[in-house]
Amino acid sequence: MGTTPNLLTGQVTPKRPGQSPGKSLRTILKNQQWGQIFAAIVMYVIIIVIGTFISDEKGEKWWLVALAISICHIYLSAEDINERQLGAMFTLGQPAGDLESGPYFAFWPFCYIRKETKNVVQLEIGVLTPEEKKKAAGLENSASVFLLEDPFYLNWGDLQSADYKDILDESGKIVVKSVAEQKKEEGARFKNNPLAKPLVTATHLTIRFEIWSLTHLIQKAGSLLEANELIQKAAIAALISYAGKSFVARAIADMESVDAWLKTTIENFVADPGSERYKEEPSRSWGVNIRKTQITRMGTAKRISEAQADQGVEIYKAQAEKFKLTETAAGRAEATKLQADADLIRLKKEGKGTAEAAMLLLFARRKGITELAKIAKKPEGQLILQLEALERALAQGKAVIVPMELSKIVGALGSKLIP
Known part of the structure; x- marks a missing residue:
């Protein structure tokens, strides 16, 4: 594959491995580059002349439009390959040659240049x-x-x-x-x-x-x-x-x-x-x-590293399980101790409450017996006690014989109920 000469210097790309273009090929490539420039100049002149011919002195300035088109085409066709790049020119999709660093002219849209790095x-x-x-x-x-x-x-x-x-x-x-x-x-x-x-x-x-x-x-x-x-x-x-x-x-x-x-x-x-x-x-x-x-x-080695990782995972799991069991046992022991303390406090309080209740009950019974003794000394009190005993017996469905006369009971009731 041949090379394309630099537009400004006219130098040809040095030979590379696999590239040994003869003198005729280098001449063709050089002529192709200058041929593109000549064709572009001719096209620009024709466009500007036509624009000038159809322009009106007091109307549209078509030559300015033609000049703008020519400048845009030059911009699209001009290429620069910097010192870290190398390029390749293609004409109608066919390779024209390799390019070294420098400015080049590729007649757009029929020619184009591709660039890549020159570095390793x-x-x-x-x-x-x-x-x-x-x-x-x-x-x-x-x-x-x-x-x-x-x-x-x-x-x-x-x-x-x-x-x-x-x-x-x-x-x-x-x-x-x-x-x-x-x-x-x-x-x-x-x-x-x-x-x-x-x-x-x-x-x-x-x-x-x-x-x-x-x-x-x-x-x-x-x-x-x-x-x-x-x-x-x-x-x-x-x-x-x-x-x-x-x-x-x-x-x-x-x-x-x-x-x-x-x-x-x-x-x-x-x-x-x-x-x-x-x-x-x-x-x-x-x-x-x-x-x-x-x-x-x-x-x-993937298998060795995986085995080491698996070993680490198993060790971690065992340590975690040991820690879990230790903490669980300690927690249960502490919970049992707290429960025992709570039960002891509850039993102490219940025992104290039971003792106080028993004392109050004894005191109430003692007080009640004293009052009953006072009531029993009076006829009305005796009657009330007898009636309460009768009421309890009847409520339980028992037959009770009261050792007193009916007239006495009625008289006592009358004297108690009438103010």
Whole structure:
């Protein structure tokens, strides 16, 4: 894919990997840029001449309208690419070439320019700590740092299910270390290692790359954001495949080899100029150069952390239950003591009240007997007592014989009732 010269300097974009435009192509692009400017000038002149021709000296000034239209078109067609950007020009939807920093003229609406960052793009894949987020946001070129914080988990195999291959020499014919030797060596090396068991980790990954051809990137991925997403998915898929054939202890011990393998995998995915795929099919290139891939944090083994969390929960529950039983027993003991004290006070008061009531009753009886004795000394009193006894007996349905004469009773009643 070729380049477009700077409008003011006339310089051509330096060659980049995958770009080797010949002299004729650079000439075509340069002529295309100046051809757009010439076509625009001709259009402006025609519009202004027509506006002047149809204008009336004392009426409408159409040449002013034509001039305003020309100025608006210049504004829509002029583009500036700053020092931290690179661009790509498209004519009628077809790529015209990559652009370096500087001012350009794209004849609107037939031509347009798309711009992206020239800085090294950094992808942070996986969950970040608050400190890492703060550091990433504070970078000078933070506009080219993309935080892809969707968590992803790797299901790792174990020592027994790990994949092994014969290690060959540079010629690829002589076996340097066989599969059996590797299994024996790693079996002794990672024996009783908890990270050599099946685990699930929440891993964090960093990928850095730069764009050397925005035209290629747009043609293959659509935009930088879409390219980031596709590279993220490719890296995660590669790591998931690798984790199923290995185990955490081996990956940590050979982290540099894992990073190098992942970098090669991503390079082949985007057809990096240094990859085997680019050598076979240069046209498949995305126009990016993978600088670095690194597993920056393997992450705590999820099953181990979950077991520790479960253990903590059980301990907390046991302690809470113990505290609950202790407090409940203490509360019940205190409640029993308070109830006993209340019962003692109640019994004391009831006993005192009963004694006082008995004394009052005895006093009343004594008083009543004294009064009855006084009444019984009088004939009227005797009669009243006899009548009360008779009334009580009759109320109870008993037959009572009163040892007194009827005339005496009637006479006593008459003398009592008549004032």
